[in-house]
Amino acid sequence: MSYAEAVGRLRAGTWLRLKAVDRTLPVWIGAALFLIFLMILPLGWIFVTSVKGEQGFTFDGYLQVFKEGALLKAIWQTLIISTWVGVIAVVIGALLGWLVTRSDLPFKRTVRALVMASFVTPPFLGAFAWTLLAGPNAGELNKLYRWLTGAEGHLFNIFSREGLIIVMALYSFPYVFSMIANVCELMSSDLEDAANILGARKWRVALTVTLPLAAPALIGGFILAFLHSLSLFGAPAILGLPAGLHTITTQIWALFQYPPRLDLAAALSVPLLLATMALLAVQKKLLGRRGYSTVGGKGGQKRLVRLGALRIPLFLLVVGILALSVFLPYWILLKASLAKAWAMPLTWDNFTLHNFTFTFFEYGDTQNAIINTFQLGILTATVGTGIAALIAYITNRRLFRGARYLTFFALAPLVVPGVVLAVGLFIAYTRPPIVLYGTIWILFVAYLTKEMPIGFSQAETTFKSIHPELEDASRILGANRLRVLKDITAPLARSGLIATWCFIFIGVIRELSASILLFTPKSKVISVVIFDLKEEGQVGVIAVLGILLLVVSFAVVLSVQWMLAREVVATRE
Amino acid sequence: MATVSLRGLTKRFAESAAVDDLNLEIADGELVSLLGPSGCGKTTTLRLVAGFLQPDAGEIRVNGEVISSPSLLIPPERRHMSMIFQSYAVWPHMTVFQNVAYGLKLKKRLGGEIEKKVDRILRLVHLETLAGRYPAELSGGQQQRVALARALVVEPQILLLDEPLSNLDANLREEMRFEIRRLHEEFRITTIYVTHDQAEAMVTSDRIAVMHQGKIVQVGTSDEIFDRPRTRFVAEFIGKTNILKGKLEENRQVDLGAGLSLQVSSAENPSKGAEAFVCIRPHNISLLGTELETREPRQKGYNVFSGNIQRRIYFGDAIDYIVELPAGQLKLRVVAPPSQRYEPGQKVFAVAHPDHCVLVGEE
Numbered sequence: 001m002s003y004a005e006a007v008g009r010l011r012a013g014t015w016l017r018l019k020a021v022d023r024t025l026p027v028w029i030g031a032a033l034f035l036i037f038l039m040i041l042p043l044g045w046i047f048v049t050s051v052k053g054e055q056g057f058t059f060d061g062y063l064q065v066f067k068e069g070a071l072l073k074a075i076w077q078t079l080i081i082s083t084w085v086g087v088i089a090v091v092i093g094a095l096l097g098w099l100v101t102r103s104d105l106p107f108k109r110t111v112r113a114l115v116m117a118s119f120v121t122p123p124f125l126g127a128f129a130w131t132l133l134a135g136p137n138a139g140e141l142n143k144l145y146r147w148l149t150g151a152e153g154h155l156f157n158i159f160s161r162e163g164l165i166i167v168m169a170l171y172s173f174p175y176v177f178s179m180i181a182n183v184c185e186l187m188s189s190d191l192e193d194a195a196n197i198l199g200a201r202k203w204r205v206a207l208t209v210t211l212p213l214a215a216p217a218l219i220g221g222f223i224l225a226f227l228h229s230l231s232l233f234g235a236p237a238i239l240g241l242p243a244g245l246h247t248i249t250t251q252i253w254a255l256f257q258y259p260p261r262l263d264l265a266a267a268l269s270v271p272l273l274l275a276t277m278a279l280l281a282v283q284k285k286l287l288g289r290r291g292y293s294t295v296g297g298k299g300g301q302k303r304l305v306r307l308g309a310l311r312i313p314l315f316l317l318v319v320g321i322l323a324l325s326v327f328l329p330y331w332i333l334l335k336a337s338l339a340k341a342w343a344m345p346l347t348w349d350n351f352t353l354h355n356f357t358f359t360f361f362e363y364g365d366t367q368n369a370i371i372n373t374f375q376l377g378i379l380t381a382t383v384g385t386g387i388a389a390l391i392a393y394i395t396n397r398r399l400f401r402g403a404r405y406l407t408f409f410a411l412a413p414l415v416v417p418g419v420v421l422a423v424g425l426f427i428a429y430t431r432p433p434i435v436l437y438g439t440i441w442i443l444f445v446a447y448l449t450k451e452m453p454i455g456f457s458q459a460e461t462t463f464k465s466i467h468p469e470l471e472d473a474s475r476i477l478g479a480n481r482l483r484v485l486k487d488i489t490a491p492l493a494r495s496g497l498i499a500t501w502c503f504i505f506i507g508v509i510r511e512l513s514a515s516i517l518l519f520t521p522k523s524k525v526i527s528v529v530i531f532d533l534k535e536e537g538q539v540g541v542i543a544v545l546g547i548l549l550l551v552v553s554f555a556v557v558l559s560v561q562w563m564l565a566r567e568v569v570a571t572r573e
Numbered sequence: 574m575a576t577v578s579l580r581g582l583t584k585r586f587a588e589s590a591a592v593d594d595l596n597l598e599i600a601d602g603e604l605v606s607l608l609g610p611s612g613c614g615k616t617t618t619l620r621l622v623a624g625f626l627q628p629d630a631g632e633i634r635v636n637g638e639v640i641s642s643p644s645l646l647i648p649p650e651r652r653h654m655s656m657i658f659q660s661y662a663v664w665p666h667m668t669v670f671q672n673v674a675y676g677l678k679l680k681k682r683l684g685g686e687i688e689k690k691v692d693r694i695l696r697l698v699h700l701e702t703l704a705g706r707y708p709a710e711l712s713g714g715q716q717q718r719v720a721l722a723r724a725l726v727v728e729p730q731i732l733l734l735d736e737p738l739s740n741l742d743a744n745l746r747e748e749m750r751f752e753i754r755r756l757h758e759e760f761r762i763t764t765i766y767v768t769h770d771q772a773e774a775m776v777t778s779d780r781i782a783v784m785h786q787g788k789i790v791q792v793g794t795s796d797e798i799f800d801r802p803r804t805r806f807v808a809e810f811i812g813k814t815n816i817l818k819g820k821l822e823e824n825r826q827v828d829l830g831a832g833l834s835l836q837v838s839s840a841e842n843p844s845k846g847a848e849a850f851v852c853i854r855p856h857n858i859s860l861l862g863t864e865l866e867t868r869e870p871r872q873k874g875y876n877v878f879s880g881n882i883q884r885r886i887y888f889g890d891a892i893d894y895i896v897e898l899p900a901g902q903l904k905l906r907v908v909a910p911p912s913q914r915y916e917p918g919q920k921v922f923a924v925a926h927p928d929h930c931v932l933v934g935e936e
Contacts, residue, residue, distance in 0.1 A: 473662035473720075475649045476623055477676035477727060483650075487675070491666045 024481040028399050031390035032406055038449055039409045042424025043416065046273070049427050050266035061267030071268060074251040081165055081236075081247060082229045088169035089225035090218055092321055093176025098210070099314060100177075101184035104304045106315055111322070112181075118325040119174035120553045122510040123167070124234025124527065125546045128534060129329030130167050131238060132336060134158035138343045140332060164239040168229045170325040175228060176221030183217040184210075206305075216286045223283040227276055231417030233513035234527070238534065248272050249419045249513060256517050262427060269420040276415045330550075337543035355540035359548075366541060368522075369529040370548070372440060373509050376525065380447040381505040385497055387448075388455030388504075389462075393489070396463040397471075410456035413449050418513030421450055426517055440523040446514045451504040458503055462496025463489075495563055502560045506553050575730040575763045576601050577622065581631030584617055591617040593787035594631070599765065604757050605792075606766040606774040609784035610810065615767045618784070619733050622765060623656055624649040635731065655724035656733040659740065661716045663708040669695070669719050670704040676727035694726040697756070714745045721753075725760060732764040738773060750776040771811045775799075783807050804934040808852040815858075815905050816933070821849040825927070833898065835876050836927040850933050855908040857929035860894065860915060861922040870924045878923045880905070882915045896923050 050061050065071045099105045100112055118126075134141050136157040145155040157163060187210070211218075233249040241250060248268060255265040307314055336342035340352045359366045391410050394403050413421065425446050429436035436442040466489060474484045512527035519528045526549060530542050577599040584592040592614040599605050607615040620626045622633055624640070624647060633641040640647045655676070664672055670691055677687045695701045698718040708716055717737065724732060737753070738746045754777050757764060768774050774781045775795040782792045783806075791803045802808035805816055819827040819835065827835045827849050837851055861867055867877050880898040887893075894907045894915065905923055915921055 467660050467662065469658040469660045469662035470664060472623075472625060472649070473656065473658060473664070473723075474675070475625075476652070476654055476656045476733075477723070478650045478679040480648070480650050483679075488664060492664075 025400070028390070028394050031387060032394060032403075035387065035391055035406060035409050035452070038445070038452070039412045041428045042421060042449065043273075043412070044424075045427040046266045046269050046420065046424040049262055050270050052263070061263045062270075064264060065267050065271075070246065071251060071264070074246040074248050075268075075271070077161075077245060078230060078247040078249075081161065081168070082226045084165045085168045085172055085229040086222045086226035088165065089173040089176050090222045092169065093173040093221055093225070094180045094214070094218060096173070096318060096321070097177045097180030098184055098214075099318065101181050102210075102305055103307050103314075104311065105307065105318065106311070111318055114322045114326050115174050115177050116557070117554070118171060118322070119178075120506070120550070120557060121171060121326070121329070122234070122512070122527065122549060123171040123232055124238060124512050124530065125333075125510075125549065126171050126325070126329050127164075127167050127235040127238040128530065128542060128546065129332050130158050130163070131534075132332045132342065132539065133328055134163065140343075141328075143343075159239055159243040161240075161243070161245060164236060164243075164245065166324075167239060168232060168235050169225075170321075171235070172225040172228045173325075175224040176218075179217045179221045179224070180214060183214050187213055220283045220286050223279050223286075227279055230272065230276065231419070231513065233419050233516060234531065237516075237531070249417065252419045252423060253516060256423075256426075262423070265423050266427070269423050272417055273415060273420055276417065280415055333543045333546050333550075335543075336539050337547055339540070342539045342543070355544045359541050359544040363541065365524065366526075366529055366545060369524045369526050369545075372443075372523060373525040373527075376440065376443055376447060377505045377508040380444055380451065380508045381501045383444075384448050384451050384455045384504045385459070385501045388452060388459045388500060389493070389497055392456055392459035392463050396460060397468060407456075407460075411453045413451075414453045416450075418450060418511065419517065422446060422514040422517035425449070425514070437518070438520050438522075442518050443515060443523060443525065446518055447504075447508045447511060450511065450514060451507045454507060455500050455504050458500040459493075459497065462493045462500070465496070466492050499560050499564060502556045506556055509552065510549060575635055576637075577731060577763060577765070578634045578637075579618070579622070579631070580634070582618070582621060582628050582633065583630035584614075584621055584626060585629050586617075590614075590787050592621065592628075595784075595787065595789055597782055597789060597792065599763060601763055602761040603779045604754075604764040604766060604777060605780045605782055606768055606778040607784055607789075608768055608771060608774040608781050608811075611769060613784040614787040615769075615784050616735055619656075619735050619765060619767045622731075623654060623733055624652050652731075653729055654731045654733055655727060655729035657720050657724050657735065657737045659736045661713075661720045661737075661740070663711075663716045663719045663723070665708050667707075668704065669700060669706050669708070669711070672708070672719055673723045673726050676723060680727065690726055691722075694722045697725075697759075698722045698752075713741055714749065717741060717749060718752075721756065725756065725762075728760075729762060732762045734764065734766045736768055737766075738768075738770070746770075746773070753777050783810065785810075801931060802852055802933055805850050805852070808931075808933050813855050813906065813908075815853045815855060817851045817853065817903065819849050819851065821847045821932075827851055827930075827932070829903065831902075833878065833903070835930055836874065837930045837932050838928045839932070848935070850935060852931045852933045853905070853925050853929060855893075855906045858905060858907045858923050858925045860896070860907055860909055860913060861924055862915065862919075864922070867922045867924065874927060876925045876927065876930060878905070880921060880923060882917050882919050882921055885915070885917055887911070894921075896921060898923075 051057055051059065065075075096111065096115060100108050100115075105111065131139070133139055134154075134156050136142060136154040136159065139154070139156075139158065142154040142156065145151070146153075158167070231249065233253065236245070236247040237250050237253065240247060246254070248271075252265045252268055255261045255268070332342075335346050337355050338352065339346050339350050340354070341350060344350050360370070361367075388410070391406055393399070395407050395410075398404065416424075425442060426437065428434075429442050429445065436445060470492070471484045471488055474488045475481070479487060509525075510527060511525070512531065515525050515528050516531060519525065524532075526545050530545050533542050577597075579595055579597045582592055582595040583590060595614075595618060597605070607618055609615050617626065621628055621641060627646045628641055628643060630643060632639050635652075639645060640652060664675070667675065673691045673694060674687050677690060682690075691704075692701065695704055698721055700715065700718055700722060703711065703715065708719065711719065720737070734753070738749050741749060750773055753766075757777070766774070766777055778795070780792060780794055781798050782789045783798060784790065785804075785806050791798060791807050793801070798807065799811055802811065802814075808814045808816065817827075817829055817835065819829040822828050822834070825837050825839065827837055829835055835851060837849075861870075871877055878896075878898050880896040882894055883897040883904065884895040885892060890911065892909050892911055892913065894909060896905045896907055897903075898905065907923060
């Protein structure tokens with residue numbers, strides 16, 4: 001068929017002319033509408049509920065939040081706790097980030113891997129482990145203290161504001177760490193050399209040059225850690241509630257207990273939402289400005305700072321920090337999972353595998369929770385990767401007018417703490433047209449919404465690395481859009497999308513703060529069961545479930561790293 | 574057989590026209606390059622022809638049939654064209670063979686035929702030994718040739734090239750220019766070649782269309798464009814030039830002011846008293862050292878100006894002089910053979926034939 005013939009046939013009939021329209025358009029439009037629906041429904045309901053009284057519009061909900069002492073106190077506590085968490089996380093994260101990238105600290109790769117381990121550890125699990133380590137009576141460390149000194153009482157009570165702050169900081173500092181490590185890796189030694197030549201000494205250089213250059217990252221890291229602790233539910237519930245401490249998230253949860261006060265929960269959610277939005281806007285402005293061109297530039301060569309006499313003391317400090325976030329919690333979980341009585345020393349008499357067999361094979365609640373969790377994990381990761389990939393493809397290739405505004409919707413859950421999201425989903429899906437409450441599907445929707453930002457940004461990075469001309473080259477040779485996706489885009493995006501899948505999966509299986517409001521007896525997940533069993537004192541079972549979560553998470557993280565590394569090697573060969 | 578015609582083609586991005594009422598006719602088997610600075614709309618024009626963009630006004634016809642207009646857009650995959658991209662766009666997950674065979678597979682050719690055609694084209698671009706390699710294992714020039722082979726093997730009606738050599742180093746670029754011309758002479762596919770490099774356009778093209786701000790300002794063969802630039806922009810974009818400003822008088826005379834006057838080659842629409850710009854290429858001016866030597870050129874009707882050498886730069890194969898004409902604060906750039914040595918400050922006579930003094934338009 002010649003060209004003229006082809007054109008002639010095309011002009012012959014209108015239906016043929018319709019073929020000129022992009023047949024894949026419905027797919028793109030559908031994905032976009034689904035995303036917008038997913039995001040607007042819960043958030044819309046929160047605002048509506050917060051201002052809806054018996055007779056129409058009212059601010060009563062908000063007024064009551066400020067009249068009721070307990071709620072105001074929770075807001076105040078949250079601010080204090082999150083500020084301290086932010087400060088401590090910045091100190092630890094910046095120190096470790098700098099040491100690992102710019103100094104001659106020993107075992108740097110191992111330190112990095114262990115920081116990643118703190119990152120992967122669900123904070124509620126860390127908090128639980130710490131109740132075993134530093135509970136005032138039975139806590140291992142307090143017992144050790146009494147045994148060593150012969151003193152009565154305890155060294156440290158984890159059920160306190162200080163205890164809560166420290167534990168939350170231990171699982172928030174990796175955020176700061178990764179930001180600082182990134183900045184330090186981009187920063188050229190030349191800048192520091194310039195100060196050296198002018199006569200400044202090592203420590204003075206660090207204080208007057210390195211630190212100011214890293215300032216935007218430090219403030220950004222503080223905001224991130226602050227926001228992270230603001231949204232946490234598990235740690236404050238486990239460590240704060242026994243001490244009578246309420247944060248906003250635990251207060252919202254309490255408002256959901258019988259008799260539920262949805263209007264108050266919604267009204268309390270809105271300030272949390274607005275605060276998160278405002279802080280993220282500040283952070284974006286700080287980091288987006290890149291006032292420090294050097295940090296973003298190519299960077300010359302990097303030399304490691306010699307720590308000299310401080311090398312060993314600093315290394316011990318790092319080991320100490322990692323002991324608090326990783327070694328001690330993991331050790332106590334392992335011990336609790338293998339002991340008949342967790343508070344006793346782990347001798348042959350005390351050793352048992354019963355916790356494992358009980359959790360996996362005998363106890364119906366945990367079996368169901370395990371199945372639910374991994375089902376939800378696989379389902380959410382699969383659907384989530386699909387939608388995230390479609391949306392990222394649309395925004396990246398600007399497939400239709402206004403496509404870039406989808407980015408806003410895909411990233412919107414970033415500003416929504418899990419508990420707040422759950423409030424919105426609860427209100428939205430307990431009424432027609434879509435009633436999901438009471439089924440596992442409401443958890444699916446919650447996870448899908450909550451993980452969308454991670455999935456989207458990961459997929460976006462993937463598509464950004466695929467030059468659009470690679471696709472154009474396929475089209476001009478005769479492939480339509482779907483064929484291009486199959487032949488060119490999908491194979492090239494494969495490893496990036498598998499990574500996206502894994503990130504969503506890990507996020508789902510450790511989710512607590514939204515699940516805790518949305519579960520029903522039939523749809524419990526591991527994190528919820530851990531939270532419940534804590535009330536019953538089922539330490540062994542909790543430890544087994546915690547280890548299961550950790551092992552699966554690490555396996556997934558490691559396989560992603562292995563796969564991506566192999567990919568890099570393959571293209572280099 | 575394919576002729577291409579662009580009529581009144583317009584494409585706007587956010588209210589500014591990237592391509593503005595562009596007209597161009599390309600004959601069957603012709604290689605036309607779109608030459609212009611970055612941002613002049615040449616790549617947009619090419620993407621309009623390929624069907625990746627839809628025009629806001631005007632139309633594109635192939636063999637007289639409309640393929641693009643504001644109301645009709647035949648998608649790229651059904652245009653029977655091939656395109657070579659600035660980034661080569663060689664697929665990294667396919668071998669050289671798979672890359673080249675891809676277009677034939679889409680056209681549902683039989684396996685044996687595919688193999689034969691791919692082998693033949695790979696030999697033609699000297700890649701026959703690398704068929705099993707992945708693109709990451711190839712040099713830039715080899716990837717470029719994969720892109721060429723992939724585009725040619727499907728025997729397209731029209732070939733589009735978007736700055737195909739801009740990512741290669743200087744030596745390779747020169748070699749590939751001739752390679753592209755050789756392949757064009759072999760296949761005679763109607764080709765549009767986008768480039769910002771005048772030498773590239775001159776080596777490869779049958780005709781050059783110079784673009785500026787979304788419009789074609791001049792179309793012609795290399796020598797037409799170089800020797801007879803129609804506007805000041807074309808003269809300055811292609812090659813070095815002197816531009817002298819003056820007033821048009823009678824008998825193809827241009828009054829440069831301060832008592833200087835210049836005879837020019839021709840004036841297409843001589844309107845007396847109008848402002849005029851004259852383009853004189855530096856290598857079309859000769860320098861003479863004495864008044865006596867100027868007698869003969871004066872008799873033959875050459876333009877002769879006296880001036881002083883202001884600056885001299887030695888380039889080895891040529892010497893670049895700046896001559897200051899005392900009467901009119903004018904400066905002339907002259908490229909002279911290295912044997913002609915004058916000292917800075919020395920009085921010289923600059924001589925140029927009227928044929929080499931070309932009237933150009935302001936825009």
